[in-house]
Amino acid sequence: MEYKETILVVDDESMLRAVFSDMLASGGYRCVVAANALDALRLIEANLVAFDMLVTDIVMPGELNGLDLAIALHERQSDVAILLITGYAESPIKKEAEARGYRILDKPFRQATLEAVIAEELAKRRAEKAEGSGSVVSLDRARQKREGH
Amino acid sequence: MTHQRSVLVVEDDDIVAELFQHLLSDEGMQVSLASSGVEARRALAARDYDAVVLDIRLPGQEDGLKLAEVAVGEGCGVVLMTGDHRFEKTLIASGHRYLLKPFRVERLLSAIEQAIRQSQQRARREGST
Numbered sequence: 221m222e223y224k225e226t227i228l229v230v231d232d233e234s235m236l237r238a239v240f241s242d243m244l245a246s247g248g249y250r251c252v253v254a255a256n257a258l259d260a261l262r263l264i265e266a267n268l269v270a271f272d273m274l275v276t277d278i279v280m281p282g283e284l285n286g287l288d289l290a291i292a293l294h295e296r297q298s299d300v301a302i303l304l305i306t307g308y309a310e311s312p313i314k315k316e317a318e319a320r321g322y323r324i325l326d327k328p329f330r331q332a333t334l335e336a337v338i339a340e341e342l343a344k345r346r347a348e349k350a351e352g353s354g355s356v357v358s359l360d361r362a363r364q365k366r367e368g369h
Numbered sequence: 370m371t372h373q374r375s376v377l378v379v380e381d382d383d384i385v386a387e388l389f390q391h392l393l394s395d396e397g398m399q400v401s402l403a404s405s406g407v408e409a410r411r412a413l414a415a416r417d418y419d420a421v422v423l424d425i426r427l428p429g430q431e432d433g434l435k436l437a438e439v440a441v442g443e444g445c446g447v448v449l450m451t452g453d454h455r456f457e458k459t460l461i462a463s464g465h466r467y468l469l470k471p472f473r474v475e476r477l478l479s480a481i482e483q484a485i486r487q488s489q490q491r492a493r494r495e496g497s498t
Contacts, residue, residue: 221475250395250474252388262384267452269388270471297471 224250225342226269230260230276230289231305240275243331244338257284264293271300273342278306278313278324287317299349301341305329374398376481377445379409379423379436389422392474398481406431413443419485420446422477425456437465444492446484448477 227249229240237253244251252269254260257280263269274293276286290302304317307327317324325337376393380386381404393400401418403409406427413421421440425433437447449460452470460467466484468476 221479223475226474250392252391259384262382263388266382266385266388267471268385268450269392269477270473 224248225272226250226252227273227275227338228252228254228260228263228271228293230254230257230274230280230286232256232277232280236277239331243335247335247338249338256280257282257286257289260289261292264289264296267296270297272345273301273303273338275303275338276305278304278317279308279311285313287313287320287322290317290322291320299345301345303337303341374419374481374485375401375417377401377403377409377412377418377421377440379403379406379421379427379433381405381428392477393481396478405429406433406436409436410439413440413445417443418445420448420481420488422448422450422481425449425451425460426453434459434463437463441488441491444488446481446486446488448480448484 227244229237229244229251231237231240232255234255237255241251241253252263254263260276261284271293274290276289278286280286286304290304293300294302302322304322304324305327306314306324308314309326314324323337323341325334376398378386378389378400380389380402386402386404390400390402401412403412406429409421409423423433423436427433427436433449437449440447447465449463449465449467450470451460451467454469457469466480466487468480
Protein backbone atom coordinates (compact mmCIF):
# COMPACT_ATOMS: atom_id res chain seq x y z
CA MET A 221 0.00 0.00 0.00
CA GLU A 222 1.37 3.39 -0.94
CA TYR A 223 2.36 5.54 2.03
CA LYS A 224 1.31 9.15 1.71
CA GLU A 225 1.78 11.95 4.19
CA THR A 226 -1.57 13.42 5.21
CA ILE A 227 -1.96 17.18 5.29
CA LEU A 228 -4.90 19.09 6.73
CA VAL A 229 -5.46 22.29 4.77
CA VAL A 230 -7.71 25.04 6.07
CA ASP A 231 -8.59 28.08 4.02
CA ASP A 232 -11.83 30.01 3.62
CA GLU A 233 -11.02 30.94 0.00
CA SER A 234 -12.31 28.24 -2.35
CA MET A 235 -9.81 29.09 -5.08
CA LEU A 236 -6.88 28.66 -2.72
CA ARG A 237 -8.31 25.36 -1.45
CA ALA A 238 -8.46 24.09 -5.02
CA VAL A 239 -4.86 25.21 -5.66
CA PHE A 240 -3.69 23.51 -2.44
CA SER A 241 -5.54 20.27 -3.22
CA ASP A 242 -4.16 20.01 -6.76
CA MET A 243 -0.66 20.94 -5.71
CA LEU A 244 -0.52 18.53 -2.77
CA ALA A 245 -2.14 15.65 -4.65
CA SER A 246 0.33 16.02 -7.51
CA GLY A 247 3.13 16.21 -4.94
CA GLY A 248 2.12 12.75 -3.66
CA TYR A 249 0.47 13.93 -0.45
CA ARG A 250 -2.96 13.01 0.88
CA CYS A 251 -4.89 16.23 1.34
CA VAL A 252 -7.83 16.81 3.68
CA VAL A 253 -9.42 20.20 3.12
CA ALA A 254 -11.58 22.21 5.50
CA ALA A 255 -13.41 25.30 4.26
CA ASN A 256 -13.49 27.08 7.59
CA ALA A 257 -11.87 27.06 10.99
CA LEU A 258 -14.90 25.59 12.75
CA ASP A 259 -15.04 22.51 10.49
CA ALA A 260 -11.29 22.10 10.92
CA LEU A 261 -11.62 22.29 14.69
CA ARG A 262 -14.32 19.60 14.62
CA LEU A 263 -11.99 17.35 12.62
CA ILE A 264 -9.14 18.05 15.02
CA GLU A 265 -11.30 17.40 18.08
CA ALA A 266 -12.60 14.14 16.60
CA ASN A 267 -8.90 13.08 16.57
CA LEU A 268 -9.70 10.35 14.05
CA VAL A 269 -6.80 10.61 11.65
CA ALA A 270 -3.14 11.17 12.44
CA PHE A 271 -2.06 14.18 10.42
CA ASP A 272 1.52 14.80 9.33
CA MET A 273 0.98 18.49 8.76
CA LEU A 274 -1.45 21.38 9.18
CA VAL A 275 -1.40 24.17 6.62
CA THR A 276 -3.77 26.94 7.57
CA ASP A 277 -4.52 30.58 6.95
CA ILE A 278 -4.20 32.56 10.18
CA VAL A 279 -7.06 35.01 9.72
CA MET A 280 -10.42 33.48 8.82
CA PRO A 281 -14.03 34.55 9.30
CA GLY A 282 -15.47 33.69 12.72
CA GLU A 283 -14.00 33.59 16.17
CA LEU A 284 -11.34 30.97 15.51
CA ASN A 285 -8.04 31.63 13.81
CA GLY A 286 -5.29 29.45 12.37
CA LEU A 287 -3.22 29.72 15.53
CA ASP A 288 -6.13 28.31 17.59
CA LEU A 289 -6.21 25.34 15.21
CA ALA A 290 -2.46 24.82 15.41
CA ILE A 291 -2.60 24.80 19.21
CA ALA A 292 -5.63 22.45 19.29
CA LEU A 293 -3.96 19.99 16.90
CA HIS A 294 -0.60 20.21 18.66
CA GLU A 295 -2.29 19.33 21.97
CA ARG A 296 -3.63 16.10 20.46
CA GLN A 297 -0.86 15.24 18.02
CA SER A 298 2.36 16.73 19.33
CA ASP A 299 4.56 15.64 16.41
CA VAL A 300 2.52 17.33 13.67
CA ALA A 301 4.27 19.89 11.40
CA ILE A 302 2.58 23.29 11.26
CA LEU A 303 2.59 25.97 8.59
CA LEU A 304 0.63 29.17 9.13
CA ILE A 305 -0.12 31.49 6.23
CA THR A 306 -0.95 35.16 6.55
CA GLY A 307 -1.43 38.31 4.56
CA TYR A 308 -1.20 40.48 7.68
CA ALA A 309 2.47 41.06 8.37
CA GLU A 310 1.92 43.02 11.58
CA SER A 311 -0.93 41.08 13.17
CA PRO A 312 -0.59 40.25 16.88
CA ILE A 313 -1.67 36.64 16.15
CA LYS A 314 1.26 36.30 13.76
CA LYS A 315 3.61 37.59 16.47
CA GLU A 316 2.19 35.10 18.96
CA ALA A 317 2.57 32.29 16.44
CA GLU A 318 6.19 33.30 15.88
CA ALA A 319 6.78 33.36 19.62
CA ARG A 320 5.46 29.79 19.79
CA GLY A 321 7.95 28.78 17.12
CA TYR A 322 5.49 27.97 14.33
CA ARG A 323 6.63 28.36 10.73
CA ILE A 324 4.87 31.27 8.99
CA LEU A 325 4.59 32.07 5.30
CA ASP A 326 3.63 35.59 4.25
CA LYS A 327 1.23 36.18 1.38
CA PRO A 328 1.67 36.67 -1.49
CA PHE A 329 3.95 33.74 -2.24
CA ARG A 330 4.88 31.69 -5.27
CA GLN A 331 3.55 28.15 -5.52
CA ALA A 332 7.13 26.87 -5.70
CA THR A 333 7.88 28.57 -2.38
CA LEU A 334 4.87 26.97 -0.74
CA GLU A 335 5.86 23.56 -2.09
CA ALA A 336 9.40 24.00 -0.84
CA VAL A 337 8.31 25.13 2.64
CA ILE A 338 5.89 22.19 3.00
CA ALA A 339 8.56 19.73 1.88
CA GLU A 340 11.08 21.32 4.24
CA GLU A 341 8.78 21.19 7.29
CA LEU A 342 7.82 17.58 6.60
CA ALA A 343 11.48 16.63 6.15
CA LYS A 344 12.27 18.32 9.47
CA ARG A 345 9.47 16.35 11.11
CA ARG A 346 10.72 13.06 9.62
CA ALA A 347 14.24 13.83 10.83
CA GLU A 348 12.97 14.60 14.35
CA LYS A 349 11.02 11.33 14.38
CA ALA A 350 14.08 9.41 13.18
CA GLU A 351 16.13 11.11 15.88
CA GLY A 352 13.54 9.94 18.41
CA SER A 353 13.91 6.36 17.23
CA GLY A 354 17.69 6.79 17.54
CA SER A 355 17.35 6.10 21.25
CA VAL A 356 16.71 2.45 20.34
CA VAL A 357 20.15 2.37 18.75
CA SER A 358 21.80 3.90 21.80
CA LEU A 359 20.01 1.45 24.11
CA ASP A 360 21.25 -1.35 21.94
CA ARG A 361 24.77 0.07 22.15
CA ALA A 362 24.49 0.26 25.92
CA ARG A 363 23.44 -3.40 26.04
CA GLN A 364 26.35 -4.41 23.81
CA LYS A 365 28.69 -2.47 26.09
CA ARG A 366 27.32 -4.28 29.16
CA GLU A 367 27.74 -7.58 27.43
CA GLY A 368 31.33 -6.66 26.64
CA HIS A 369 31.06 -6.48 22.82
CA MET B 370 -10.41 -5.99 -12.71
CA THR B 371 -10.58 -5.72 -8.90
CA HIS B 372 -13.96 -5.75 -7.26
CA GLN B 373 -14.89 -2.33 -5.86
CA ARG B 374 -15.08 -2.56 -2.07
CA SER B 375 -18.37 -1.45 -0.54
CA VAL B 376 -17.97 -0.06 2.95
CA LEU B 377 -20.59 1.04 5.45
CA VAL B 378 -19.33 3.69 7.88
CA VAL B 379 -21.32 4.27 11.06
CA GLU B 380 -20.65 7.83 12.21
CA ASP B 381 -22.97 10.45 13.65
CA ASP B 382 -20.68 13.46 13.25
CA ASP B 383 -21.35 14.75 9.73
CA ILE B 384 -17.92 16.29 9.29
CA VAL B 385 -16.15 13.08 10.33
CA ALA B 386 -18.50 11.07 8.11
CA GLU B 387 -17.52 13.38 5.24
CA LEU B 388 -13.85 12.75 6.02
CA PHE B 389 -14.39 8.98 5.83
CA GLN B 390 -16.29 9.40 2.59
CA HIS B 391 -13.46 11.47 1.10
CA LEU B 392 -10.63 9.19 2.26
CA LEU B 393 -12.24 5.89 1.26
CA SER B 394 -13.74 7.11 -2.06
CA ASP B 395 -10.29 8.39 -3.00
CA GLU B 396 -9.09 4.80 -2.65
CA GLY B 397 -11.80 3.58 -5.00
CA MET B 398 -14.20 2.29 -2.35
CA GLN B 399 -17.94 2.72 -2.51
CA VAL B 400 -18.92 4.36 0.77
CA SER B 401 -22.31 4.36 2.49
CA LEU B 402 -22.95 6.27 5.69
CA ALA B 403 -25.19 5.50 8.64
CA SER B 404 -25.54 8.01 11.44
CA SER B 405 -26.75 5.55 14.10
CA GLY B 406 -26.83 1.87 15.01
CA VAL B 407 -30.49 1.65 13.98
CA GLU B 408 -29.74 3.13 10.57
CA ALA B 409 -26.77 0.78 10.20
CA ARG B 410 -28.89 -2.29 10.99
CA ARG B 411 -31.39 -1.20 8.34
CA ALA B 412 -28.59 -0.68 5.82
CA LEU B 413 -27.08 -4.10 6.59
CA ALA B 414 -30.45 -5.79 6.13
CA ALA B 415 -31.08 -3.97 2.85
CA ARG B 416 -27.88 -4.77 0.96
CA ASP B 417 -24.49 -6.50 1.07
CA TYR B 418 -21.37 -4.69 2.21
CA ASP B 419 -17.80 -5.94 2.16
CA ALA B 420 -16.97 -4.18 5.42
CA VAL B 421 -18.40 -2.06 8.20
CA VAL B 422 -16.36 0.59 10.04
CA LEU B 423 -17.73 1.67 13.39
CA ASP B 424 -16.82 3.00 16.81
CA ILE B 425 -17.12 0.71 19.81
CA ARG B 426 -19.43 3.35 21.30
CA LEU B 427 -22.20 4.29 18.94
CA PRO B 428 -24.49 7.31 19.15
CA GLY B 429 -27.05 6.92 21.94
CA GLN B 430 -24.62 4.71 23.90
CA GLU B 431 -25.46 1.70 21.71
CA ASP B 432 -22.89 -1.08 21.95
CA GLY B 433 -20.70 -1.20 18.85
CA LEU B 434 -19.75 -4.81 19.60
CA LYS B 435 -23.38 -5.92 19.27
CA LEU B 436 -23.70 -4.20 15.93
CA ALA B 437 -20.38 -5.77 14.89
CA GLU B 438 -21.89 -9.22 15.53
CA VAL B 439 -24.90 -8.31 13.39
CA ALA B 440 -22.49 -7.28 10.63
CA VAL B 441 -20.58 -10.57 10.94
CA GLY B 442 -23.90 -12.39 10.66
CA GLU B 443 -24.49 -10.56 7.38
CA GLY B 444 -21.09 -11.71 6.08
CA CYS B 445 -19.29 -8.37 6.48
CA GLY B 446 -15.78 -7.66 7.62
CA VAL B 447 -15.67 -5.48 10.71
CA VAL B 448 -13.31 -2.69 11.73
CA LEU B 449 -13.91 -1.30 15.21
CA MET B 450 -12.45 1.98 16.42
CA THR B 451 -12.02 3.72 19.71
CA GLY B 452 -10.48 6.90 21.00
CA ASP B 453 -10.45 5.47 24.51
CA HIS B 454 -7.40 3.27 24.70
CA ARG B 455 -8.73 1.55 27.86
CA PHE B 456 -10.99 -0.42 25.50
CA GLU B 457 -8.07 -2.01 23.69
CA LYS B 458 -8.24 -5.28 25.64
CA THR B 459 -11.97 -5.56 24.90
CA LEU B 460 -11.25 -4.98 21.23
CA ILE B 461 -8.50 -7.61 21.15
CA ALA B 462 -10.82 -10.09 22.85
CA SER B 463 -13.56 -9.37 20.29
CA GLY B 464 -11.42 -10.89 17.53
CA HIS B 465 -12.35 -8.07 15.14
CA ARG B 466 -9.86 -5.78 13.42
CA TYR B 467 -9.55 -2.58 15.42
CA LEU B 468 -7.96 0.85 15.33
CA LEU B 469 -6.99 3.20 18.11
CA LYS B 470 -7.61 6.85 17.28
CA PRO B 471 -5.84 8.79 15.94
CA PHE B 472 -4.70 6.38 13.24
CA ARG B 473 -2.84 6.75 9.97
CA VAL B 474 -5.03 6.51 6.88
CA GLU B 475 -2.92 3.57 5.63
CA ARG B 476 -3.80 1.66 8.81
CA LEU B 477 -7.51 2.25 8.16
CA LEU B 478 -7.16 0.98 4.60
CA SER B 479 -5.22 -2.10 5.58
CA ALA B 480 -7.61 -2.85 8.48
CA ILE B 481 -10.52 -2.79 6.02
CA GLU B 482 -8.70 -5.18 3.66
CA GLN B 483 -7.79 -7.51 6.53
CA ALA B 484 -11.36 -7.45 7.86
CA ILE B 485 -12.68 -8.38 4.41
CA ARG B 486 -10.21 -11.27 4.16
CA GLN B 487 -11.22 -12.39 7.65
CA SER B 488 -14.91 -12.46 6.65
CA GLN B 489 -14.10 -14.36 3.44
CA GLN B 490 -12.16 -16.97 5.43
CA ARG B 491 -15.08 -17.25 7.85
CA ALA B 492 -17.47 -17.78 4.94
CA ARG B 493 -15.23 -20.48 3.44
CA ARG B 494 -14.99 -22.28 6.80
CA GLU B 495 -18.75 -22.15 7.24
CA GLY B 496 -19.23 -23.33 3.66
CA SER B 497 -17.00 -26.35 4.19
CA THR B 498 -18.80 -27.52 7.38
